[in-house]
Amino acid sequence: MTTVGTPMLWSVFALIVITMLAIDLMIQGRRGEYGMSIKQAAVWSVIWVSISLTFNAGLWWYLRGTSGQEIAAEQSVAFLTGYLIEKALAVDNLFVWLMLFNYFAVPPSLQRRVLVYGVLGAIVLRTLMIFSGSWLISQFEWLLYLFGVFLIFTGAKMFFGSDEQESAADNHLIKWLQRHLRVTSTLESEHFFVKHHGLCYVTPLFLALVMVELSDVIFALDSIPAIFAVTTDPFIVLTSNLFAILGLRAMYFLLVGMADKFSLLKYGLAIILLFIGLKMTLVDVIHIPVALSLGVVALILIATLAASVWIKPKNH
Template identity: 60%
Template sequence: METIGVWWMWLVFGLLVSAMFAADLFLAKGETRVSIRKAALWSVLWVALSIAFAGALWGYLDQTLGRQIANEKAVAFLTGYLVEKSLAIDNVFVWMMIFSFFAIPIHLQRRVLLYGILGAIVLRTVMIFAGSWLIAEFHWLLYLFGAFLLITGVKMAWFADHETNLAQNPLIRWIKKHYPVTEHLEGERFFVLRDGMRMATPLVLALILVEFSDVIFAVDSIPAIFAITTDPFIVLTSNLFAILGLRAMYFLLADLGGRFSLLKYGLAAILVFIGAKMLIVDWIKIPVWLSLSAVALALAISIAASLMRKPELQAGKRS
């Protein structure tokens, strides 16, 4: 696997991620509700840290490997970060639906999200290293990833207005069939003892669905970043920087979910574009800066169109 990452860069990044997650955990301790203002400030901080990392990476590469490689890798990082961040918005809306279905109060949502994001960090790290090795060994997998993203994008646009029924979710039905579940929440506990029987609570079901949803979204987003660069250091750093800001972004969007009714179409366009790019990679090379521009444009148009949409039309879609 060809990468710009040397051992000390991996070490520094690992320490940075650990410190950022610990800070998020410590500062969230004792919170009962995160205000929109605080969530917005944290979101800005996470984005600023990501941009600062990109700047530091560019500066180092500019001094060691030259301006061309520095520009290429920095733009690849920013593109991967933007792709992951935009796709993560859809993941956030799924989390809203999960918490609403299980009637999880806001102070317990924080607990579930912390475990969910930690699981996402571990999962994506494993998937990225495995994907990097597989692509290095089997180049034709890029075509498979491309076709998958293309189909996924079309499917996302086609079913954009489809409402998911969690009551019929096969995973939840299987768990309830094979493991006793309490009817109500038991505070922050995931499991309780009832008459000598260990029972799961709805809180653990919510956590399982949050983790499962991240698996599904990782299957989309990680191949999408491999379409931009196959350097595992860039793929991992851009992915995890986007993941670390998800908790703040969730609370920022928690009261605004209905305002972005057309976002799915923008995300679908991004997946179709990236999927097509992977399918033609050996014949037509699309510059990374053009990919960044296309992703940003699709995201901006879908968000702007959603905000301009009449409120009654959005309400009609949700009813």
């Protein structure tokens, strides 16, 4: 696997991730009864984005000195493109989390606990998926075309699919878990497992955690192949992906009160997936520079968000 990642770059990245996690878990994880306010969520979201952009600037500076201006510009733009794609797709995932928390009646103070474990699980799972994907692509390059077809299918399904999302009450996995596990009828504080009369029970909070982790895996199946369309360098793919999800907890509390303002987001995401999928499948016919890909993705997101502000949903 060809990569710009050197032992020093990997060490710096690991140190930043560990530090960010420590801050998020030890400081932001103690917000009291009402969780994180919108103002706090906005401040911390800006901090996480700033750290990610600072890392990208440092990566550009380092590569310019070691590999030259052209490679530095190409890789830093690839990082920014992957970061933007992952952030955009993550927003749709946050709305799924909101639906799950509403279904299980999880208050904000307990949502915080589920999101902490959810982000940790996402980091581990995505790291494994990215390294596995990088190795497979290095051995079987034709997999990129398969990823492209998959993204085209997913984008078309998202664009032409029904506006009505599946309700959590109709989810088959939730029903299966409720049938095959002993589940308490109510939440038990912050506990995932409790004992009653000598028997072990899982709580609705545990079911919420399982569904949050599963939803992230499902969304990763879209976002990771999309970033591989930008670059196959595992260092760039992993760093852009993890930096994008590290601030998801703050981003969730920021967006939780504004879900109705993004009614057209899924169409923008669908167009992005279609564009990236076509880019992957036609790579031997049309070469689209990474910088142009970044511009297209940014333009689609800006247009979608602007349209969401002006065009209200029918049931608004």
